[in-house]
Amino acid sequence: MEEFAFAFLNGDILREAWPILWQGFLYTLALAAITVPLGLVGGVVLALLSTSGPRAIRLAAAGWTDLFRAIPPLVLLVFLYAGLPFAGIDVGAWGAVAIGFFLNTGAYYGEVLRAGIESVPRGQMEAARSTGLSRGQALRYVILPQAVRNVLPDLVSNTLEVVKLTSIASVVALPELLFQARQAQNATYNATPIVAAAVAYFLLLWPLVRLISRLENKALAGR
């Protein structure tokens, strides 16, 4: 028992590692603040193209979505970071993360939002257009608000996954929480920093998990 506490719950190690863990936590927050909006923008664009464009564009959007849902995000990230330089393109760690998450999480948000848009009855668009609103105005003021509301639990759930996924940025040497915890572990020969990182993720994401449960219960009750 004492050995377990020494290896995993070591107060001295934690105090020592705290500054770089905290820095990693801030990086993780920054990554979430970049990847979630990027994914959402990509998702909205994909959802609009796959629901209201001409047939060729709808098919292209669907193919794009399939492609980036099928490629593992880690593989995509490594390709962008370590593969593209062979073509003379160096996007750097931040660039690789931004592009990779835009492509990957955009595809996932796009699927969720597409389902939301398709859940809004046709008559809504017709009513809006009959009053003289343009297609864009109808989407913005009538369709999208209802679409988002209809898939809100899925959107929040997807966001939870995106934040967790930011830990893969550690493989391109961005000093986020997991990367820093590994550094601290290697420096101290002790697993406590990893445990601390797990606890930090839990504290960050648990409110989101609770929110999803509440939204899902509310959606069930509203039925």
Add this chain to the structure above:
Amino acid sequence: MTSPAPSPSRGAPAPGLGRPIVDARGLWKRYGPLAVLKGVDLSVAERELVFIIGPSGSGKSTLLRCLNRLEEPDDGSIHVDGIELLSPRTDINAARRRIGMVFQSFNLYPHMTARQNVMLALRKVLRQDRAQAEAVAARALERVGLAERMDHFPAQLSGGQQQRVAIARAIALEPRVMLFDEPTSALDPELVGGVLNVMRELRQDGMTMVVVSHEMAFARAAADRVVFMADGEKLEEGPPAQIFGEPRHERTRAFIRQIDRH
């Protein structure tokens, strides 16, 4: 007046009414091999109330939906208030401001209150400022008898009230013509009267109206002209007394007998 006097087969507006607001000619609409409209003409004079009746699948709703281009006709021409609706140069959004439409299933925006439903196009299409749009919306909702329900969401309103909000949403834009697509078909019987009353008042205020509906009693009492359609064609038309009293066409007779039995 530049347009030639329409021949009786085109459906001349009843005498004493104003110039044509809606003038649709030779409308064709096909879905694949199926022709839903086969060269239909419809002319509606200012302040006229035209009722379109016919069995389901006769093309009456499609005809109505062509009049604001929710449905794109394959051939023909449509003029509404002098605007050539099918011309590629026409700003369809601007044209639709002059054409109000009321749907069978109301189609209110469920995430907005009654007043917000009415205000949306006032703000975004007519570009009114908030205070003005609020005042116009309040007046429109008063006109349909819902002043007290302005801040209710659609889910908190009865079907009849929702349909009246939908009418307010359309008339707030001061359209030149109102299209009604089976406005009472989705309503419980006890709620139909309130909607018909609002339509009657609109008519008294001189609104031009085209109504697709099975409310035959209302058609008899209020319509200037009744158009009977079957199989994508206009079979006959005339004053309600003629269409209901002495229909010329056997199919009209059969249809009216069947409706009256209900």
